Amino acid sequence: MENIRNFSIIAHIDHGKSTLADRIIQHSGIIPEREFRNQILDNMDIERERGITIKSQTINLPYKAKDGKEYLLNLIDTPGHVDFHYEVSRALASCEGVLLVIDASQGVEAQTIANLFVAMEENLKIIPVINKIDLPTADIDKVKQQIEKELDLNPNDAILCSAKEGIGIENILEAIVNQIPPPRGNIDKPLTGLVFDARYDIFRGTVVSCRIFDGKIKPGDSIIFMSTNSKFIVEEVGIFRLNKVSVRELSVGSVGYIIAGIKDVNEVKIGDTITLFNNPVSLSLAGFRESKPVVFSSIYPVSSEDYESLKDALAKYKLNDAAFVYQKDSSVALGLGFRCGFLGLLHLEVVQERLEKEFNQSIIMTIPTVQYRFTISDGQTLTIDNPLYYPDPSKIKKCEEPYVNMTIYTPEKYFGAIMKMCIDKRGINSKFNYIRQGQMEIHFEIPLSEVIFDFHDKLKSLTQGYGSFDYEFSEYRESDVVKLDILINGDKIDALSMIIYKENAYKRARGVCEKLKETIPRQQIRIDIQAAIGSKIISRSTISPFRKDVIAKCYGGDITRKRKLLEKQKEGKKKMKVVGSAIIPQNAFIAVLKIENE
Amino acid sequence: MNKPGIYIHIPFCKEKCPYCDFYSISCQKQNIIEEFIYSLGKEIFFYQNLGKNKIFDTIYIGGGSPDILNEKQIFTIVKNLYSTFKFSSDTEFTIELNPQNITREKIMFLKDIGVNRISLGVQSLDEKDLKFLCRHHSVLSGQKAIEIIRSLDMALNIDLIYALPYQTKKMWLKILNDAVICEPQHISAYQLTIKDNTPFGIMKMEKSFKESSEKKQAELFFLTSDFLEEKGFIHYEVSNFAINEKYFCRHNMKYWQRIFYLGLGPSAHSFFNEERWSNYSDVEKYCSLCKTNILPMEKKEKLTKQQTNLEKIYLGFRTKMGISEKDLYIDNTEKIVEQLENQGFINIINHQIIPTKKGFLFSGGLPFYFI
Ligand SMILES: Nc1nc2c(ncn2[C@@H]2O[C@H](COP(=O)(O)OP(=O)(O)OP(=O)(O)O)[C@@H](O)[C@H]2O)c(=O)[nH]1
Ligand code: SF4
Ligand SMILES: [Mg+2]
Numbered sequence: 001m002e003n004i005r006n007f008s009i010i011a012h013i014d015h016g017k018s019t020l021a022d023r024i025i026q027h028s029g030i031i032p033e034r035e036f037r038n039q040i041l042d043n044m045d046i047e048r049e050r051g052i053t054i055k056s057q058t059i060n061l062p063y064k065a066k067d068g069k070e071y072l073l074n075l076i077d078t079p080g081h082v083d084f085h086y087e088v089s090r091a092l093a094s095c096e097g098v099l100l101v102i103d104a105s106q107g108v109e110a111q112t113i114a115n116l117f118v119a120m121e122e123n124l125k126i127i128p129v130i131n132k133i134d135l136p137t138a139d140i141d142k143v144k145q146q147i148e149k150e151l152d153l154n155p156n157d158a159i160l161c162s163a164k165e166g167i168g169i170e171n172i173l174e175a176i177v178n179q180i181p182p183p184r185g186n187i188d189k190p191l192t193g194l195v196f197d198a199r200y201d202i203f204r205g206t207v208v209s210c211r212i213f214d215g216k217i218k219p220g221d222s223i224i225f226m227s228t229n230s231k232f233i234v235e236e237v238g239i240f241r242l243n244k245v246s247v248r249e250l251s252v253g254s255v256g257y258i259i260a261g262i263k264d265v266n267e268v269k270i271g272d273t274i275t276l277f278n279n280p281v282s283l284s285l286a287g288f289r290e291s292k293p294v295v296f297s298s299i300y301p302v303s304s305e306d307y308e309s310l311k312d313a314l315a316k317y318k319l320n321d322a323a324f325v326y327q328k329d330s331s332v333a334l335g336l337g338f339r340c341g342f343l344g345l346l347h348l349e350v351v352q353e354r355l356e357k358e359f360n361q362s363i364i365m366t367i368p369t370v371q372y373r374f375t376i377s378d379g380q381t382l383t384i385d386n387p388l389y390y391p392d393p394s395k396i397k398k399c400e401e402p403y404v405n406m407t408i409y410t411p412e413k414y415f416g417a418i419m420k421m422c423i424d425k426r427g428i429n430s431k432f433n434y435i436r437q438g439q440m441e442i443h444f445e446i447p448l449s450e451v452i453f454d455f456h457d458k459l460k461s462l463t464q465g466y467g468s469f470d471y472e473f474s475e476y477r478e479s480d481v482v483k484l485d486i487l488i489n490g491d492k493i494d495a496l497s498m499i500i501y502k503e504n505a506y507k508r509a510r511g512v513c514e515k516l517k518e519t520i521p522r523q524q525i526r527i528d529i530q531a532a533i534g535s536k537i538i539s540r541s542t543i544s545p546f547r548k549d550v551i552a553k554c555y556g557g558d559i560t561r562k563r564k565l566l567e568k569q570k571e572g573k574k575k576m577k578v579v580g581s582a583i584i585p586q587n588a589f590i591a592v593l594k595i596e597n598e
Numbered sequence: 599m600n601k602p603g604i605y606i607h608i609p610f611c612k613e614k615c616p617y618c619d620f621y622s623i624s625c626q627k628q629n630i631i632e633e634f635i636y637s638l639g640k641e642i643f644f645y646q647n648l649g650k651n652k653i654f655d656t657i658y659i660g661g662g663s664p665d666i667l668n669e670k671q672i673f674t675i676v677k678n679l680y681s682t683f684k685f686s687s688d689t690e691f692t693i694e695l696n697p698q699n700i701t702r703e704k705i706m707f708l709k710d711i712g713v714n715r716i717s718l719g720v721q722s723l724d725e726k727d728l729k730f731l732c733r734h735h736s737v738l739s740g741q742k743a744i745e746i747i748r749s750l751d752m753a754l755n756i757d758l759i760y761a762l763p764y765q766t767k768k769m770w771l772k773i774l775n776d777a778v779i780c781e782p783q784h785i786s787a788y789q790l791t792i793k794d795n796t797p798f799g800i801m802k803m804e805k806s807f808k809e810s811s812e813k814k815q816a817e818l819f820f821l822t823s824d825f826l827e828e829k830g831f832i833h834y835e836v837s838n839f840a841i842n843e844k845y846f847c848r849h850n851m852k853y854w855q856r857i858f859y860l861g862l863g864p865s866a867h868s869f870f871n872e873e874r875w876s877n878y879s880d881v882e883k884y885c886s887l888c889k890t891n892i893l894p895m896e897k898k899e900k901l902t903k904q905q906t907n908l909e910k911i912y913l914g915f916r917t918k919m920g921i922s923e924k925d926l927y928i929d930n931t932e933k934i935v936e937q938l939e940n941q942g943f944i945n946i947i948n949h950q951i952i953p954t955k956k957g958f959l960f961s962g963g964l965p966f967y968f969i
Contacts, residue, residue, distance in 0.1 A: 108624065485783035523963070546960070556660060563912070566966070581934045
């Protein structure tokens with residue numbers, strides 16, 4: 001145990017955590033050079049496509065230190081994006097220290113501070129690392145000042161590094177073994193293991209990632225999960241190299257995985273404590289704080305027949321993304337589905353993409369919404385994140401919506417266009433400064449609801465892809481919102497209802513009516529599309545009916561041809577929803593959900 | 599119990615009409631026709647087991663153009679039928695004929711061998727229409743044929759095609775009126791529909807042919823129904839009218855009501871015991887298979903419960919008998935039924951969903967709500 005070091009690499013987004021992890025892994029020599037690729041721990045498709053880390057990733061590495069001893073390092077690479085902050089806090093629960101990476105040119109940023117706080121709360125040893133010193137724009141002195149002033153750490157402890165060039169890696173490794181304490185705990189005490197992650201494997205069942213705080217665990221042991229009180233026999237334990245490597249036992253201080261034939265994913269809760277059935281601990285570990293979602297949307301299967309499959313996929317997905325929360329939901333128009341909470345828009349996109357790609361689900365997501373706060377006439381405050389539960393408008397005394405502090409990074413030539421967008425989207429109190437020649441940072445305050453709508457796409461198109469943004473919650477502020485309903489032949493399409501800033505409602509209403517008109521095919525009956533606030537219709541469109549159908553002759557008793565046609569239509573109908581007597585293809589819903597707030 | 603029927607497909611025409619997509623070849627070579635008659639005889643014989651313990655009550659000889667056959671050939675077919683299957687004494691025996699070459703003798707001959715209903719391919723009673731449709735008979739020959747058939751006391755259906763691109767309401771009304779004057783017991787009035795892979799279809803693709811508008815077609819449809827109803831006809835199926843129930847086409851009703859039928863000849867379709875099968879649409883293949891004692895069957899399928907349900911729904915929308923509410927098999931149809939009734943597509947009478955005239959016009963699309 002004296003030779004084990006458990007640590008995480010934490011930083012603001014893009015400061016070079018995964019690249020630093022690459023160098024440390026290469027130094028250990030466990031992966032042949034020709035099998036190496038950059039950001040090797042970012043192994044999900046979506047991570048590689050987007051060039052960011054989404055999930056914390058653990059890897060076990062041998063290291064022979066200058067003192068001549070062999071150490072085993074458990075390195076956890078974490079994501080830097082604020083939406084995945086929860087991944088960081090879970091990772092840190094298994095560590096005794098962190099490398100706090102700071103980009104030498106960008107300096108200390110929002111997530112540098114946020115992540116540092118988590119590490120301090122956990123009483124971890126913090127080793128500052130100034131990365132990217134190879135950059136011409138690197139300003140080491142300025143960063144050292146920030147470390148002292150803004151982070152309240154000793155700048156002399158900071159290690160200079162270029163993860164890209166492989167500079168400073170030895171120093172970092174020596175600091176890890178010398179400064180970060182070995183894990184504490186007692187091998188003779190009853191087993192106490194913290195479940196900090198899990199993944200479902202179709203062959204082996206749930207694979208649990210676990211940090212052992214006391215005792216040890218080996219195949220054949222009977223274990224129980226303390227919160228669900230379910231019992232399993234351990235089949236295999238092991239450590240994480242690039243792949244899983246089974247070992248004889250996991251003992252105190254180590255980080256590894258456990259396979260115990262757990263087929264029901266609901267038996268495993270992230271943050272739960274594992275102990276031995278025959279010799280249990282009395283108290284479970286503290287576990288993790290619940291994550292607090294800020295963006296909400298409902299997920300429905302494209303075909304209602306796939307509800308069970310979606311349900312199953314979500315349970316398995318949740319194992320691997322503890323920040324994702326969901327509960328049952330149902331819509332008249334879209335049938336059974338789930339109301340889901342996300343830590344931000346990127347998180348929402350990741351969930352959507354992983355469900356589609358990794359879990360083969362075809363899903364429809366409703367318009368994302370934030371959490372509104374309503375004060376109603378009897379003084380009660382209601383928090384609403386689903387248009388379905390919008391309070392009676394006559395009783396609303398005050399409505400508030402969340403604002404965020406937005407930072408946009410952009411080449412200066414797009415400044416004007418961005419400011420215009422900022423105003424269109426109700427941004428206020430803007431400030432800006434140059435971070436270096438030609439490159440600007442624009443700050444303003446803006447409702448989160450405007451950010452989750454089409455902010456990302458818009459910014460990217462305005463800046464030809466060069467702009468990026470970052471935001472953090474600031475506070476709730478008073479706002480004038482309404483609930484906009486969409487009706488088809490008088491039936492409210494609940495899945496299309498939205499809570500929206502009043503002044504945006506008219507434009508959006510028109511957009512939705514037009515989009516539905518474009519996407520719903522003509523039918524035997526006339527289709528009236530209306531957008532309404534309460535009982536007031538604010539926009540409408542009509543799809544005129546067919547005047548006749550093709551009247552086929554079923555000549556010579558050929559019934560089959562027409563039946564085949566209907567069977568095909570029936571198949572297609574699975575992708576449609578019948579609302580009253582109108583038949584609405586799913587793609588009409590999807591189209592509406594994608595409308596831009598032009 | 600409902601008795602089964604027999605359909606015989608004669609796959610020859612003098613010349614293909616430009617709108618027709620039924621299976622037939624233009625051929626008058628006697629040796630091929632003889633070979634077909636012989637093969638048909640064999641096919642009839644193949645089904646002698648199926649015919650055991652059954653009494654049939656309709657025969658329908660269609661095509662193609664059965665009038666390509668000479669008396670001897672027709673006689674051979676009929677003789678083969680009579681010697682293989684049992685028929686009820688009131689069997690409805692229809693043959694499709696074109697107006698040209700109809701003589702008193704020919705009809706008398708048909709009557710003698712048991713035919714009691716003629717379906718006459720008049721198509722129009724306007725010379726211009728007949729030219730447009732490339733039909734090889736005149737209005738006069740049509741009228742003459744009708745007269746002969748009526749005088750010999752045969753039940754008569756006349757086929758009419760309307761909604762030609764240039765046709766006005768007035769033009770069509772005149773044809774309808776002239777048709778009614780001839781006192782047929784049955785009228786089949788089909789809208790000209792343009793099928794792909796027909797000469798008209800190709801012209802349409804090349805944009806040298808324009809169908810009449812949806813609006814116009816709908817208007818003519820209602821005009822037809824209103825006019826014929828006023829003249830005492832019952833609009834009992836989307837395109838079919840009869841002066842009383844006795845003259846509903848018993849054979850075609852089997853298709854719509856899912857009563858069993860045996861189809862013989864190339865491209866013919868059969869339905870027995872929830873099985874549907876069909877023959878090759880290829881005279882040569884048909885003949886060579888029959889001659890080597892192989893059923894000329896191309897496809898056969900056993901209907902699933904779902905398919906049966908589906909058929910009941912869409913066939914139900916075609917006739918006045920409608921669909922029984924208990925045959926609606928998907929959930930939550932109440933609201934749709936109510937809306938369709940409010941909008942005049944259907945009436946509900948004794949738990950039976952009965953399409954209205956407007957419902958007939960939409961018989962192609964309404965089933966979609968119930969599948
Ligand atoms: N010049 C230079 N670039 C670096 C260095 N380290 C990382 N980078 C680059 O910085 C970008 C981000 O690197 P990553 O390692 O993916 O950053 P990260 O902190 O893991 O990012 P997230 O996981 O998304 O938070 C990549 O383009 C790297 O090539 C360095 O020392 N010097
Ligand atoms: S005669 Fe009848 S079957 Fe023959 S081509 Fe003309 S329409 Fe078709
Ligand atoms: Mg990374």
